[in-house]
Amino acid sequence: MLLAIDAGNTNVVFALVDTAAGERQIRGRWRIATDPRRTADEYAVWLSQLLALAGFDRGVVEAVVIATVVPRALHNLQVLASKYFGTEALIAGREPLDWGIALDIDEPASLGADRAVNTIAAHALHPGDLIVIDFGTATTFDVSDYTGAYKGGIIAPGINLSLDALVTAAAKLPRIAIEAPAIASVIGRNTVDQMHIGIYWGYIAMIEGLVQRLKAEVGRPVRVIATGGLATLFEQHTAVFDHIEPDLTIQGLAMMWQRAHIA
Template sequence: MLLAIDAGNTNVVFALVESGEIVARWRIATDPRRTADEYAVWLSQLMQLGGHDRTAVEGVIVATVVPRALHNLQVLASKYFGTDALIAGHAPVEWGIAIDVDEPASLGADRAVNTIAAHALHAGDLIVIDFGTATTFDVVDYSGAYKGGIIAPGINLSLDALVTAAAKLPRIAIEAPTDTSVIGLNTVSQMHIGIYWGYVAMIEGLVARMKREIGRPVKVVATGGLATLFEKQTDVFDVIEADLTIQGLAMMWDRHHI
């Protein structure tokens, strides 16, 4: 069994993968100060509650965009799972894809892993939208090469900035509106409209511009925890792959062990 770890700016996702299937997943808030011992206590309890034997984990693979978190995850793998963690993008598990941008080394690990998984799962040209701390739009061509993309503030970041900068605005939950009206009659409804429908408009507008620039048929693949928030209110997504990054890590592990 494989333990795949996706360490993002907001959350660290731990997933157990067996025979290519994700059998369990858990997430914890990202904190670079969290020690391997703390991870181990939390993860061991969750594995036990789910009926998973820690000793069945034969390998660990990590993708991270938080360099300071990596060391403790490596210690977790060696101390509590008895194996050296493979780090996605580093020998011996390099990306194995063309990265056609000005600074290939600056591409986030999650975006590279998403590229690998999306190309393996879907043929043709792709736009991969990942809803995380930032919302990223990545272009993957028919050959599997990463061709560039867009980084936009995540919807939670946008809301946090609005509430922090405007003293009289309340903190609201991010949720789909109950109707499609874009004319709010009070402060809270106006905020919901601005955050939610404004974000939908951004997604649709950017995807439309990207498709025009690509100039070929494109499939749009969405992933990330908030992807389903927009699913029913826009037809811009062709498919949602909730676990794209974990799937990509499992594919990289398998490729290394064939």
């Protein structure tokens, strides 16, 4: 099986992917807080226990593929692959795992691995022009055309980051949960309700507004694909998403590995 690792700014996601017969069945997924100081030994103890709880021996892992936007975390993940799984990890964006798509932007080298991998997976799963919205530490909007070429996008603060900034900067504001407001009105009658309205409905308004502008600029029918943990939270109150793909990055990593492996 393939161990796909997506190292983001907030969490590192590990997924066990069954690639037999060309399939990409995710058999387990686990996440841990991103800490560049975490050693390969620490990862191994934690992951081995979770694999065992899910009924898997460590020996089922035959290959490892990694995408990371945290360069300092990469070395220890590579050591994890070599020391505990006996394989050299393949790194997204490095040979033999080139992107396999055109990067039609000013600075291709600056594109985050997760965004490129999301584009690859989205294009394989959904034909046509696409907008991929990834709800992570930052919320990113990525545009690709019907050929699969990456055309650019938008980076906005993630909703948790926005809330943290608000609470940190305003001493009297309490910390609240990220959830839909309990009231239907957008006129809050107390501080907590007003914060929920501002954070939740304000974020939905940003999403809908930016998607509208992106669609107008593309000028052709566009599908909107959402991924990331908070996508389902917003799905309840907006019709802007055409599809939700919670494992888009993992699927993209598995596709890249399969392409290199078959080649």
